[in-house]
Amino acid sequence: MADDAGLSSREEEGSPAEASPPADASPGDEALSDEPPPSADASSENSPPPAASSDRTSKTASSAASAPDDEPSPSSEPATGAVTVRSDPSGATVRLNERPIGRTPLTIGDLEPGTYRLLLDRDDHRAREATVSVAGADTAVVSPTLLPRPAVVRLGARPDGEVRIDGASRSPTADGLVVDSLSPGSHTVVFTSALGRWEMEMTLDPGETYERTIDFTERVESAVTARAPDGTPLPNATVTVDDDTVGYTPQRLTLRVGERTIRVAKEGHAPTERTVRVEPGMDTPLVFELAPEPD
Numbered sequence: 001m002a003d004d005a006g007l008s009s010r011e012e013e014g015s016p017a018e019a020s021p022p023a024d025a026s027p028g029d030e031a032l033s034d035e036p037p038p039s040a041d042a043s044s045e046n047s048p049p050p051a052a053s054s055d056r057t058s059k060t061a062s063s064a065a066s067a068p069d070d071e072p073s074p075s076s077e078p079a080t081g082a083v084t085v086r087s088d089p090s091g092a093t094v095r096l097n098e099r100p101i102g103r104t105p106l107t108i109g110d111l112e113p114g115t116y117r118l119l120l121d122r123d124d125h126r127a128r129e130a131t132v133s134v135a136g137a138d139t140a141v142v143s144p145t146l147l148p149r150p151a152v153v154r155l156g157a158r159p160d161g162e163v164r165i166d167g168a169s170r171s172p173t174a175d176g177l178v179v180d181s182l183s184p185g186s187h188t189v190v191f192t193s194a195l196g197r198w199e200m201e202m203t204l205d206p207g208e209t210y211e212r213t214i215d216f217t218e219r220v221e222s223a224v225t226a227r228a229p230d231g232t233p234l235p236n237a238t239v240t241v242d243d244d245t246v247g248y249t250p251q252r253l254t255l256r257v258g259e260r261t262i263r264v265a266k267e268g269h270a271p272t273e274r275t276v277r278v279e280p281g282m283d284t285p286l287v288f289e290l291a292p293e294p295d
Contacts, residue, residue: 080112082134084142085120085143095118117131120144149184153181159217161191165187197258220282223253225286227287258278260277261274261276
């Protein structure tokens with residue numbers, strides 16, 4: 001009986017076929033229960049070590065943080081600058097480092113930072129040079145005043161004369177001419193010689209070259225006449241040139257170049273005197289009007 005009891009006990013404990021399934025078990029659960037559960041060893045083989053997984057996660061986060069944005073990175077090249085050029089007066093030709101650019105006023109853009117040389121020139125004014133420093137993203141301004149070009153004069157008096165400009169005597173060069181640079185505008189010039197005198201106003205333009213020589217030995221043909229205020233001719237009036245009596249009206253004269261004082265007088269009339277500039281091409285005859293003297 002002990003053996004039978006023991007056998008019966010073993011059969012009850014060890015026989016799975018006779019074991020009753022749980023009340024809530026389903027056929028699907030039964031099938032799943034037939035699969036052996038994964039062992040701890042297999043799980044450890046397929047899963048990476050914790051340290052390695054943590055390292056990859058850290059690297060991925062770091063890569064994401066350092067990834068470039070969609071916007072381009074700023075350029076390391078310096079920004080360009082510009083120069084605005086004006087002049088007084090305007091209209092001057094502008095050269096940048098010997099390269100023609102245009103006429104003032106103008107702006108030169110897209111210049112690399114650095115130092116540039118400007119040359120401003122105008123036909124009737126002195127040229128001006130300027131050095132300008134250009135910075136990136138900045139506009140430099142250059143605005144010089146251009147001075148008028150001087151006029152050049154070549155003046156002389158023959159024979160062995162003197163030339164005075166605005167009251168100052170000027171020394172002649174080896175060829176006997178006075179050569180000088182004068183500011184544009186009006187100047188008074190006096191030529192003198194042993195044979196005569198000549199005073200004149202000359203107006204000079206910027207950059208002009210003016211030449212004049214007074215030859216006091218040259219002679220000019222002319223004539224002198226006299227008339228009454230009503231236009232009636234007055235013959236036989238005495239004609240005097242530089243205090244020398246030369247004849248009677250109507251009188252043809254040969255006069256040396258220069259300023260000559262001519263006096264015309266007739267009895268019963270008031271004399272008339274004036275200074276005449278004798279030069280080639282002068283108007284002729286020279287007419288003198290004599291008014292009757294009161295009774």
